Amino acid sequence: MSILQFKEFSSFINISFWNELAQKKLNIFKLSDAPVNISAFYTYSSSAQLDPFLSIEYNSFLPLTSSNEGDSLYKLPPKSYLSNGIIYNYNTKEDFKQAPKQKIFEDVSLNIWNDIKNGNVERDSSLLSRFLILTFADIKNHQFYYLVGVPALSFESPITLRSPVQPINEYFTSNQVASLKGQLVGSQQQFFLIRKEGQDSVEVASLDKWSSFVDEAKNGTLIVGFSDPCSLPSNPGWPLRNFLYYIGFKQIKDVDVVCIRDVKGQSIDTSIVLQLALPETPTEWSKKSVGWEKDPNGKILPRLISLASTMDPLKLATQSV
Amino acid sequence: KTVEKVSPTLQTSKFLDEGVLTPEEFVQAGDLLTHKCPTWTWESGDPSRNVTYLPKEKQFLLTRNVPCYSRVKSLENETKHAKYDILNIEGEDNEEWVAPSASASDVVDIQKDLASLSVQTTTTTTTAKPSAPQQQQQDEDSDDDGEIPDLEDFQDDNLVEDDPSTLSKPTVNKSNNTTTTTTSTTSNNTSTAAADDDNILRTRTYDISITYDKYYQTPRVWLFGYDENRRPLKPEEIFEDISEDHAHKTVTIDSHPHLGISFAYIHPCRHASVMKKLITKQCENGKEPRVDQYLFLFLKFISVVIPTIEYDFTLEFDT
Structure with missing residues (x-):
């Protein structure tokens, strides 16, 4: 009997998202590090040479629904599917480092489990698809630290x-x-x-x-x-x-x-x-879930993106013709 | 920018005479493109940057994650001797397609221009050649991105996953030297060769967007590139995917009008005249140019500038 292996997502964070996060941090979040809902999407892989991507773009902070007409809403590209996310943006590098990562991951996993148990996923199957992202935006240096998790509830033994x-x-x-x-x-x-x-x-x-x-x-x-x-x-x-x-x-x-x-x-x-x-039929979730994104070396470590060359006005000036 | 604000929006169609578009015609052409090639979508962009002469939901066109398997340099080596000219935009008046800051010394030799036009412009596969390592100059991370902290410091020992059901991303193989492409931004470890566990070859990807340029009254093409690890490419890395004759001359960096971040864009100053020639050629060949097909023609011509970026414009199209 061969074990089925699932291909992990690669987070694909559009540069426009970091730009938006920086704006939000400056103008709205300020010093708040309360979690905020965001949305991402995935689509079919257009080429065997491309990983499955979980894409986060500039519009990720827009709400999915709103009672006010005229509000801009999050819109999925065609042939794309929703993943419901939550972002924890920390104020300092130290806070980011000390974040209760495991707890956050478990909380999101528990949400998935509750939606399964309560039958919510039958009304909205996208509830099975959730992710979390922890960030620290070092705005002054145009650097962004981040760690992504896409929790998958695990059976006791492999499928x-x-x-x-x-x-x-x-x-x-x-x-x-x-x-x-x-x-x-x-x-x-x-x-x-x-x-x-x-x-x-x-x-x-x-x-x-x-x-x-x-x-x-x-x-x-x-x-x-x-x-x-x-x-x-x-x-x-x-x-x-x-x-x-x-x-x-x-x-x-x-x-x-x-x-x-x-x-x-x-x-x-x-x-x-x-x-x-399927190995067994769970009646309670065993608290086991996996899905932290690994870095290119296969370790569960935050990643760093530096956008100095695309955001820093001084560096931009030198590129212009 | 200022000029754009005060110049009036083009009202009447001058598509046949001048190769330019009204905003309405841009929308028509975009509608056909998104209909025929579903990889292209209309986007609304940042609401605060909307322009009034285009519908709210149709501010610009975007295609995401377009693979770019090889660098222009290797392509040019491969097809150096291929002598066919698909577009043939050589005009009787010897008008070249040149730099925005065209001074006499900048003018590109037409022969050279034609050489670059001989590059194949079909969308069909350009096979990646990982086996032919191009010993490219690794620009040794000219620390223009500031100090890079050691992320190992962030190791959290509680986070461990050992799951037999997970197919992980292939890890970077340090002994592998068949690097075909250049650096990633932070690590010294830049190998991007074939993966060991799933044989996936990593590739660069581009997001390409097309905006309507009110001043030039033509579409304007913006490129945003990502490396094999989904890190944004630096501008100088993007230039590796632009045909040599156009890089640094017709491509420059500016803030995207609907996203507010910096993109490389292809300068539109010659777009109209090139389009005009292509349209004239169509007429000569007994075809009736259709304004809603403008973008197909346009993208075909743009592929000369970015020959290795395999975006979609599949409509059968003869000039």
């Missing part, structure tokens, strides 16, 4: 593959693939349920249809799908982990997962299907 990874065109008929693709167009759902309808079509449904899908799957295996930011041939992306934890919590042992990969909005033929065995 295994019941059979080798299959291309989508072997698992479904070509008409079923076309039917699936048709129903995914324009969908912002990251996680969904799938049911074969004869040889020629499938039905796709959101997680709030869970009970009816699960009842019918009793005689066969439950099929689910998710929008996969990874493009490796036999590894799914990180968001699947919390989805599988949810499925495990629902007392499911065997599940087939369609990892949807989308090439430039044209084709989903590179998608893969994983036939998985």
Whole structure:
């Protein structure tokens, strides 16, 4: 039985985000280091040579909803999926260093668990996708320290593959693939349920249809799908982990997962299907979660970005023609 | 900037006569681009920087994470002898595409210009060549980014993850010398070669945005680059991805009008005249130029300047 490995996210923080953080720090947060909600997105990997990215941009601080009409809202790019984040911006390097990192990570993980337990994820599956970022903005020197975590609830033992990874065109008929693709167009759902309808079509449904899908799957295996930011041939992306934890919590042992990969909005033929065995069905979360971002040397260490060459007016002057 | 504020917005179409666009035509062309190439999106940018002559949700165009597998230098070596000229923007009047600060001495020799135009302009794959190490000059981190503290000081012993289900990013292999590209900003460790665990070759990426330039009445292209570890590229590193004849002459740095941060941009002073020529050529070839296809033509021409950045403009297009 081979162990399924999930490909980690790479945080991809747009320089415009650091600029925005610096502005917020100066004008709004000031000396407050209270956590603030932010949003990020991930999308399909356009190339096998690009990691799955969790992208944080200039608009990450904008709210997702607002009662005031005319307020600017956070808007996902097309074919992108939401991750709900929280940022802890510290006032000093020392505060940043001493931050209760483990506690914060556990709190976010606990939120995910609570949303699974209370059924909130059935109303909004994006709640399975959460991240945290700890920052220290050294504005004077245009330097930013940061550490990102994308918590994934872990089973006690690894998830295994019941059979080798299959291309989508072997698992479904070509008409079923076309039917699936048709129903995914324009969908912002990251996680969904799938049911074969004869040889020629499938039905796709959101997680709030869970009970009816699960009842019918009793005689066969439950099929689910998710929008996969990874493009490796036999590894799914990180968001699947919390989805599988949810499925495990629902007392499911065997599940087939369609990892949807989308090439430039044209084709989903590179998608893969994983036939998985979940190790156990948790009724309580074991407090185990993983997902701190590693530095290029594989260590869980903060990273530093220096934007002197793009933010410092003096250095800019020397670049201009 | 000041000039831009006082100059009136172009009202009537001069697309066919002068190769320029009205804001409305820019929106039309952008709509077609985002429709045909979903990797391009309309963005609204920083609300406080919105311009009134464009719709709030359509302030500028953006394509993210465009891979850039090789440096222009290596491409130019590969195709040095390839002699075909796709764009052929050589005009009868010998108008060259030159620097913004065009003084007589700056004028680029037209032959040289044509040489750079012979670069292949299709979007199809330029295979990365990790096996041909270009011993590039590693600019030894000319500490212009200030003092770099030791991040090891931030080690938190409580944070340990040993998880069999995690496929981590490949770690940097210190003994690996097949570096094809240059430095990352902070570490001395700049190897970016093929990964050992998943065989992913790291690549630079670019965010490319197109804004409407009110003064020149043409689109303006902005580049923002990231290295293999997603660190912003320094301006001099960005120049490595710009065709030699254009780097430092037609590309410069300024603050992006909708984001307020510094980007490299391709100076638009010659855009209109080049576009005009391409449009004329289309007419000569019996094709009817369409203003909503402006950006496809435009991007094709821009790819001469940034030949290794593989952005999308897939519409079949002949000039």
